[in-house]
Amino acid sequence: MKDSYLNFVNSPFGARLARSIGLPKPEVLRRYRADRPEFEGLVAIGAGRAPHLLDALAGVIARSGFTSVAHESALGWIPLAARHGLMTGRFEPADSGSQGRLVALLFDASGIEDSGELDSLFAFFHDTLRSLGKCGRIVVLGRPPQACATPRQWTAQRALEGLTRSLGKEARRGITANLMYVAQGAEDEAEATLRFFLSPRSAYVSGQVVQIAGVTASPQTTATESTTATAIDWAQPLAGKRAVVTGAARGIGAAIAAALAAEGAHVIGVDIPSASDALEATMRPLSGSALAFDIAAPETPAQIAAALDELGVDIVVHNAGITKDKTIARMTEAAWHSVIDINLAAQERLDDALLAAGTLRDGGRIVCVSSISGIAGNMGQTNYATSKAGVIGRVQSMAAPLGERRITINAVAPGFIETQMTAKIPLAIREAGRRMNSLSQGGQPVDVAQTIAWLAHPGCAGVTGQVVRVCGQSLIGA
Numbered sequence: 001m002k003d004s005y006l007n008f009v010n011s012p013f014g015a016r017l018a019r020s021i022g023l024p025k026p027e028v029l030r031r032y033r034a035d036r037p038e039f040e041g042l043v044a045i046g047a048g049r050a051p052h053l054l055d056a057l058a059g060v061i062a063r064s065g066f067t068s069v070a071h072e073s074a075l076g077w078i079p080l081a082a083r084h085g086l087m088t089g090r091f092e093p094a095d096s097g098s099q100g101r102l103v104a105l106l107f108d109a110s111g112i113e114d115s116g117e118l119d120s121l122f123a124f125f126h127d128t129l130r131s132l133g134k135c136g137r138i139v140v141l142g143r144p145p146q147a148c149a150t151p152r153q154w155t156a157q158r159a160l161e162g163l164t165r166s167l168g169k170e171a172r173r174g175i176t177a178n179l180m181y182v183a184q185g186a187e188d189e190a191e192a193t194l195r196f197f198l199s200p201r202s203a204y205v206s207g208q209v210v211q212i213a214g215v216t217a218s219p220q221t222t223a224t225e226s227t228t229a230t231a232i233d234w235a236q237p238l239a240g241k242r243a244v245v246t247g248a249a250r251g252i253g254a255a256i257a258a259a260l261a262a263e264g265a266h267v268i269g270v271d272i273p274s275a276s277d278a279l280e281a282t283m284r285p286l287s288g289s290a291l292a293f294d295i296a297a298p299e300t301p302a303q304i305a306a307a308l309d310e311l312g313v314d315i316v317v318h319n320a321g322i323t324k325d326k327t328i329a330r331m332t333e334a335a336w337h338s339v340i341d342i343n344l345a346a347q348e349r350l351d352d353a354l355l356a357a358g359t360l361r362d363g364g365r366i367v368c369v370s371s372i373s374g375i376a377g378n379m380g381q382t383n384y385a386t387s388k389a390g391v392i393g394r395v396q397s398m399a400a401p402l403g404e405r406r407i408t409i410n411a412v413a414p415g416f417i418e419t420q421m422t423a424k425i426p427l428a429i430r431e432a433g434r435r436m437n438s439l440s441q442g443g444q445p446v447d448v449a450q451t452i453a454w455l456a457h458p459g460c461a462g463v464t465g466q467v468v469r470v471c472g473q474s475l476i477g478a
């Protein structure tokens with residue numbers, strides 16, 4: 001689906017008109033393109049008292065290719081950066097000439113132990129925000145509040161959520177703001193997530209909070225499971241992996257298949273038999289495989305497990321989903337049942353089969369597609385919202401048991417994404433859905449796909465049991 005308004009206000013005439021009559025002007029988001037550098041430009045670094053993560057950050061900045069400047073709150077950055085071979089300087093507070101020269105603002109709040117120390121956040125963002133360019137990135141790093149040693153530290157760390165989400169709403173211009181809570185001992189697990197939040201791949205992900213837990217390598221950890229930054233091939237992180245994607249014939253599922261294949265995975269797409277031509281057409285250019293199965297059929301899980309044969313699978317993406325909207329009083333039992341069955345119960349049955357047969361390998365990744373309707377509820381979607389909230393419950397309840405096999409399970413909750421599913425929504429509701437978020441536009445299937453590729457990454461072993469919204473920081477369920 002095309003967003004005609006966004007295209008219009010970004011044309012020369014439309015931009016002039018929007019300016020003169022004060023129309024909102026959503027930014028054309030900068031998305032990842034293989035033919036452009038993913039990381040380049042100047043990042044400003046800030047820090048609170050006694051920051052713990054600067055050394056890990058310097059490693060990421062050095063490996064990714066950014067340059068950096070230290071705000072006065074983080075002068076400890078300068079010797080650290082030098083140790084990592086980084087050229088660095090001091091940030092000069094915004095003047096009229098500095099607007100737009102920064103591509104990202106990174107603040108290490110991990111050492112903040114008391115609300116009195118939150119002033120350093122004000123100093124940094126007050127000085128730097130005006131210098132952040134269009135589609136810039138803001139990432140705040142803290143410690144998981146629930147693991148803090150004192151109530152005051154917990155309080156101060158929890159406060160970071162309010163700051164980050166407000167920055168996302170204030171910054172506009174295609175800028176995103178996200179928060180990472182990095183557990184003590186998980187510093188080396190943070191790189192894949194930090195790269196994702198700094199990359200154009202996270203163009204439509206804003207206002208999110210992700211927890212990074214430590215990963216203890218067990219004796220069974222294999223070389224291909226290694227998550228250390230130096231062992232990861234950042235260009236083709238999924239090389240040698242096999243991924244199953246349900247509902248892969250079109251829309252978000254087709255984009256997921258393409259994103260995983262671009263990162264090196266062999267993708268096995270699943271879709272209903274009536275969509276098999278479209279499925280073949282999607283999988284052929286990806287050199288993937290196609291399995292025409294209805295995931296709701298009772299025999300399908302065993303058939304998929306058998307089709308995956310002894311090669312097994314490393315990544316399972318539960319994307320297939322349907323809507324059958326009606327208020328509950330007018331809804332048929334069949335509409336209720338089929339939505340819960342396809343969107344939720346079929347995921348459970350497929351995972352059970354793949355886990356029981358050992359088809360899903362240890363160290364694997366499960367990513368489920370939920371929805372912001374599952375978080376906020378939605379008029380006319382009792383069946384859909386029930387199924388999508390159930391998906392969140394699945395992720396939360398399965399993380400610990402699957403952790404015993406070093407398998408992670410996470411969900412993405414898309415907001416308004418431009419697909420055939422949302423094209424069916426009546427125009428007025430569709431327009432409201434598009435604009436009611438901090439980026440004032442709908443997302444693209446690729447935005448969900450890139451988020452799933454990040455969660456499937458070998459460097460994401462410390463991210464499990466979480467729900468990441470891909471919604472441009474939608475006001476719904478915020």
Ligand SMILES: NC(=O)c1ccc[n+]([C@@H]2O[C@H](COP(=O)([O-])OP(=O)(O)OC[C@H]3O[C@@H](n4cnc5c(N)ncnc54)[C@H](O)[C@@H]3O)[C@@H](O)[C@H]2O)c1
Pocket residue numbers: 246247248249250251252253270271272275293294295296319320321322342369370371372413414415416417418419420421422
């Ligand atoms: N588009 C959005 O704005 C949006 C928002 C939130 C969540 N989602 C979720 O994202 C996922 C993909 O949505 P989309 O917009 O790409 O939808 P879509 O209708 O364009 O694609 C869904 C795909 O799933 C397949 N499918 C449906 N039932 C199946 C079954 N029983 N067995 C196998 N395959 C089946 C369909 O054939 C289709 O190819 C869904 O789970 C949806 O609920 C979408």
